[in-house]
Amino acid sequence: MKFTSRLKRNVLTILGFLLLAQLSSSQLSQSDSTRTELSSLLDSFITQDDEEKADDLLQTLEKAWKLQQIGVKAEMQALLDSIEPLINTKNLERKDFLFLLVKSRNELFHHQYALALEDGAKALEFEKLSKPDELIYLHSTIATCHYYTSSYEKALQSHFKAMEICEANQELDCLPGIYNNISVVYMGTGDWEKAQEYTSKALDQAAAINNAFERSRAIGNMAIIYAEQGDFDKSEEWFLKDLAIYLETGDSISAAKNYNNLGRLKEMQQNYDRALYYYQKGLDLAISQNDIQSMALGYQNVGWLEHKTGNNAKALEYFDLGVAMTQKLGNRDKLRDAYFNLSEFYDTIDKPRKALEYYIKYHDLNESIVGEERLKAISELEVKYETQQKENELLKLSKQKQEGEIVIAKQNRRMRQLYFGLGAIALIGILGFVLFRQRLQNKKQHELILAISETQTEERKRIAQDLHDSIGGSLALTKSKFEMAKQKMNEPSPEMESALSTLEQTTNQVRQISHNLMPGELVRFGLVAAINTLLENLNEGEINAQFLSNQGEERLEPLKEIQLYRIVQEALQNVLKHASAKNLFIQLNKHKEHLVLMIEDDGKGIMYSTTEGIGLKNIKQRVQLLKGIFSIDSAPDRGTILNIQIPV
Incomplete structure (x- = not known):
C-alpha cells in the first residue's frame, strides 16, 4: 500500500511534537507539588534583599534546574527575569552556567529556538564548571532545537555527545532517554533501520533499569517505525500498548499525541471514521491540557478528516483554528504546510481562486524560508572571502618588507x-x-x-x-x-x-x-512522489515498472529535482518506444556525498549506432548541467542500464 505525501509528512510532524514531550527522562508530567515548590522558590528569592540574593543565587539556580520539567511555566520565567540582573555571562562562574542552562531550556519550551541555541552555545563555554548530568541536559536542549529547525546532522552530533558523557557516567541511568532521542532524529531523516536499532536499545536499557517512562517512549517510537514500513497491524498493537501506559499514569499530554498517531495510522488505511474518532479524542485531551502544539496539529487533522467525510463547512472551521494557532506558535515551517493543506482543500471543493490564494501564501513563505538560508550561506562565504583577503594582504606586506630589507642590505x-x-x-x-x-x-x-x-x-x-x-x-x-x-x-x-x-x-x-x-506532484511533494506518480500512470499491460528509493521525504534543490525528473521521463520514453522491454527497474539512492539514479530494463539493448540518439543526448546534457557522471551498460538482447551519479 502506498501512502500519500500528505500522510507521510504529518506522521513526521507528530514525531516532532512528541520529542518536546520526551525531554525529561525522570518525569512524566508537570505535578502540582513541583509547581508549588517552584512558586515557593520564586517567592523566597524575590523577598530577599540584594545582598542575600547574591549570596543565595547559586543555590537558587541549582534548585531551579532540578525543578525544570516539561511544560511552559510562568513561575520559571518570572524567576529567570528576577535572576538575570545579577548575571554576567562574561564571567566564568558556575552561577552563570546554571542560569544559561535553565534559560536555554525555558526558551526551547517557548519555541524560541534561535535564542535557545545562542544561550546553549554560551553555556558550553562554561563546560568545565558543569556536572555530567547538567551537560547531558544542555546537549539535549541544543539537539532538540536543531531537530525542530530540521538540522538533523547537528541534532545527532549533540545527542551523540550526550551519549558519550552518559556512557562515562553510568550511575546516571540516562542511556534509554538518549537512545530514544537519537531514534527520533533518525526517524526525521527517514533512516528507519537506524531508528529501529536505537529504539531496540532504548527498550532493552529501559527494561534493565526499570524506567517505565523511557520504555513507554520506545514503544511509541517502535509503533511509528512499523507504520512507516507498512506493517499497520504491528504498529497499532504498539500504539495501543503505549496509550494504555499513558492513560494508566494520567499523562494526558502524551495520550493526546498518541491518539493523533493512531488517527494517522487509520487514515493511512483509509478508515476515515475510526481516524476521525482518534483525532477528536486527541484534540479533546490537548484542549483540556492547553497543549497548543497538539491543538494546532489536532485541528488540522480533524479538519482534513471532516473534509474526507464530506463535512466541508466544519473542515474549514477547524483548518482556520489550526492556522491561527500555528501562527501564534511562530513555526513558519508548519504554517507553510498549513497553507499548502488549505490550498489542496479548496482545490478539491472546486474553489480555484481560494486554492490559488493559499498556494501563493505557501509559495511566498517557502521562498522566504529558502531565501533566508541562501542569504545566510552567502554571508558566510563573504566573511570567509574577506578574511582570506586580509590574510593575503598581510602576507603580501610582510613579503614586500622582507624584500625591501634585502634590497637595502x-x-x-x-x-x-x-x-x-x-x-x-x-x-x-x-x-x-x-x-x-x-x-x-x-x-x-x-x-x-x-x-x-x-x-x-x-x-x-x-x-x-x-x-x-x-x-x-x-x-x-x-x-x-x-x-x-x-x-x-x-x-x-x-x-x-x-x-x-x-x-x-x-x-x-x-x-x-x-x-x-510542470508536474504538480514534483512541486508539492518532491522527486520520489513524482516518479511514483509517473510510474503509476503507466499501462500495466505495457510494462512492469518498479521503483525503490532511500530518499524518503527529504527534498533536493529545485533545479536538481526537475532535471532528474526529466531524465527519468526521457529514459522512460526511450524504453517504451525502442526497447520492447517487459520489465523496468528504477532505483534512487542518496549517499553522503552523491545521489545515484539507476534505470534498468530487460529490452533488446542499444545498438552502437544509436547511442547518440536525441533522447540520450538530452539525458547527457542534463547530467552535465548537474555536474554529474553518466554511463551506459548495454548489449543486444541483454537490456540496458543507465547509471547517473549527481553530487549533493
Missing part, C-alpha cells in the same frame, strides 16, 4: 637575482591571471546555463498554472453550462452530445499539458 649583489625574481613573479602572475580568467569564464558560462534552466522551469510553472487555473477553469465552466442546457432539452441532439464529448477531451488534454509542463 645587499643591493649590489642581489640586483640580478631581484630582476630574475620579479620576472618569475610576473610570469606566475600572468599565468595565474590567465587561469583565473578561464575559470571565471567557465563559471559565468555555467551560471548562465543554470539561470536559463531556472528561468525555463519558472516559466513552465507559470504556464502550467495559467492552463490549470484560467483555461481549465473556463473549460469547466463551459462544460457546466452545456450540461445545464442539455438537461433543459427534451431530446438532446447528437450535435450536443458530440460537443460535450469534444469539450471533455479538450479539458483532459489541457490538464495533461499542464501536468507535462
